[in-house]
Amino acid sequence: MSGISEIARVTLVKDLRLEWRSKDAINSMLFFSLLVVVIFSFSFDPTAEESRRIAGGLVWVAFLFAAVVALNQTWARELRNQVLDAYRVSPAPANSLFLAKALGNFIFVTVLEALMTPLFIVFYNLRALGPAYQLFLVAVLGTWALVVNGTFFAAMSLRTRSREIMLPLLLFPISIPALLAMVEATTSILTGEFSAKFWIVLLVAYDVVFTTGCLLLFEVVLHGE
Amino acid sequence: MSDSPIITVNGLIKQFGRFAALRGVNATFAPGRLYAILGDNGAGKTTLLRSLAGLAPPTRGTISMLGTTKLRDVCAQLGYMAHPSLLYDEMSGMENLRYFARLYGITDRARCEGVIRAVKLDPALDRPVGQYSQGMRQRMSLARALLNDPRILLLDEPFSNVDVRSAREMSGLLRDLRDHGKTLFVVTHQASLLDGIADEFVWMESGQIVDRTPDLRRGGTA
Numbered sequence: 001m002s003g004i005s006e007i008a009r010v011t012l013v014k015d016l017r018l019e020w021r022s023k024d025a026i027n028s029m030l031f032f033s034l035l036v037v038v039i040f041s042f043s044f045d046p047t048a049e050e051s052r053r054i055a056g057g058l059v060w061v062a063f064l065f066a067a068v069v070a071l072n073q074t075w076a077r078e079l080r081n082q083v084l085d086a087y088r089v090s091p092a093p094a095n096s097l098f099l100a101k102a103l104g105n106f107i108f109v110t111v112l113e114a115l116m117t118p119l120f121i122v123f124y125n126l127r128a129l130g131p132a133y134q135l136f137l138v139a140v141l142g143t144w145a146l147v148v149n150g151t152f153f154a155a156m157s158l159r160t161r162s163r164e165i166m167l168p169l170l171l172f173p174i175s176i177p178a179l180l181a182m183v184e185a186t187t188s189i190l191t192g193e194f195s196a197k198f199w200i201v202l203l204v205a206y207d208v209v210f211t212t213g214c215l216l217l218f219e220v221v222l223h224g225e
Numbered sequence: 226m227s228d229s230p231i232i233t234v235n236g237l238i239k240q241f242g243r244f245a246a247l248r249g250v251n252a253t254f255a256p257g258r259l260y261a262i263l264g265d266n267g268a269g270k271t272t273l274l275r276s277l278a279g280l281a282p283p284t285r286g287t288i289s290m291l292g293t294t295k296l297r298d299v300c301a302q303l304g305y306m307a308h309p310s311l312l313y314d315e316m317s318g319m320e321n322l323r324y325f326a327r328l329y330g331i332t333d334r335a336r337c338e339g340v341i342r343a344v345k346l347d348p349a350l351d352r353p354v355g356q357y358s359q360g361m362r363q364r365m366s367l368a369r370a371l372l373n374d375p376r377i378l379l380l381d382e383p384f385s386n387v388d389v390r391s392a393r394e395m396s397g398l399l400r401d402l403r404d405h406g407k408t409l410f411v412v413t414h415q416a417s418l419l420d421g422i423a424d425e426f427v428w429m430e431s432g433q434i435v436d437r438t439p440d441l442r443r444g445g446t447a
Contacts, residue, residue, distance in 0.1 A: 006327070007327060007328060010324060010327045011324075014313075014316075014324050017315075017316070017320075018313060018315050018316070021315045021316075021353075022315055077313070080313075080314065081309045081310045081311055081312055081313070081314065082307055082309040082311055083311050083312065083313055085278075085280055085305070085307060085311055086305075086311040086312075086325060086328075086369065087328065088279075088280060089278050089279060089280065089300055089303060089305045090300065090301075090325070090328040090329060090373075091297075091300050091301040091328070091329065092328040092329075223279075223282075223297075225281065225282065
């Protein structure tokens, strides 16, 4: 049997190909985030100093909501024609599917962040007073924290009747520690008032714990009813 | 060919909430035979097939397949075709098969081309499956089930939406597979297509096997 990584690779390539052809996830995420940026910019008229204080929260809440759109799409395409059953009857390991889906979502959300961050900077007149390179670290760790749990809970809510409602209900409470770390770290880097090190370490710990937990439990989720 | 059962089903009960789709199925199935599973809608045919595929774990009872009750251990020996196509609409038939082949560790493109030709489709057809006719989709779905050269084939309504000529070609293919030693379970409402081909007709009613006959006439013993 092929290794976990090889099956994860071909599944990821397949997902990227499907997304490239349908653009279901990326289009929905982009329009949603764009709306959030524009509506927030009309709702508030902050000074540069106020922007630095609230931007961390605004940015990450916008990305969290947008990520939910992508997470629902990822599994929805496995339900059309019940394709997921073809995976379930194969000897391919469950973890390969989970890794491929999580990496795919990570790529989609990262693309979204890369496209939306310049808009946030322009609309909110942002400039980092702390070490800006740490924002990259926070973005990578924070995005993984969102998608790893999101991918897992989206799979869990697949067989529920109102899965689009169920996913945020499961995902948001469990994401609070990560979201808090992401917002606090971003705010500290933008304002330069305190070190983001503690929050970055918290994000690393969060990612390690939840990635391990999801990998251990995903087989039960995939083969359960 | 050995006559010891390839599958033994013992007291199989499958409940969905309070509804029992299977109510104590007991049966043994010999290798190298083609079983046609017949019955009205809601008789439990599809649930039995899904249970054999490991997709609907028993509420009670056991399924022993190829000498083990751990169906995950023998899933590489199994081919499953469901009523939906189990194919990605946005990808071509070949792209779909290349992907599913990798799940079984098959990297050989020729194997994918071979099964596509076996179901009388063109491997070079690069249209997405979503643009196929229903009949073509059914045949591509059968090709997917054949990819891993399984010993046991579980086919749910393989002839539905297929024109008469293609359905006869498909039943001929199923006969050839049986003649090559495969064990086939075919759920169908078009039993006449398997008349003279199936070794046994398994009749289901209300979640139970009520009769097993060598031909399409009822009245044998269960």
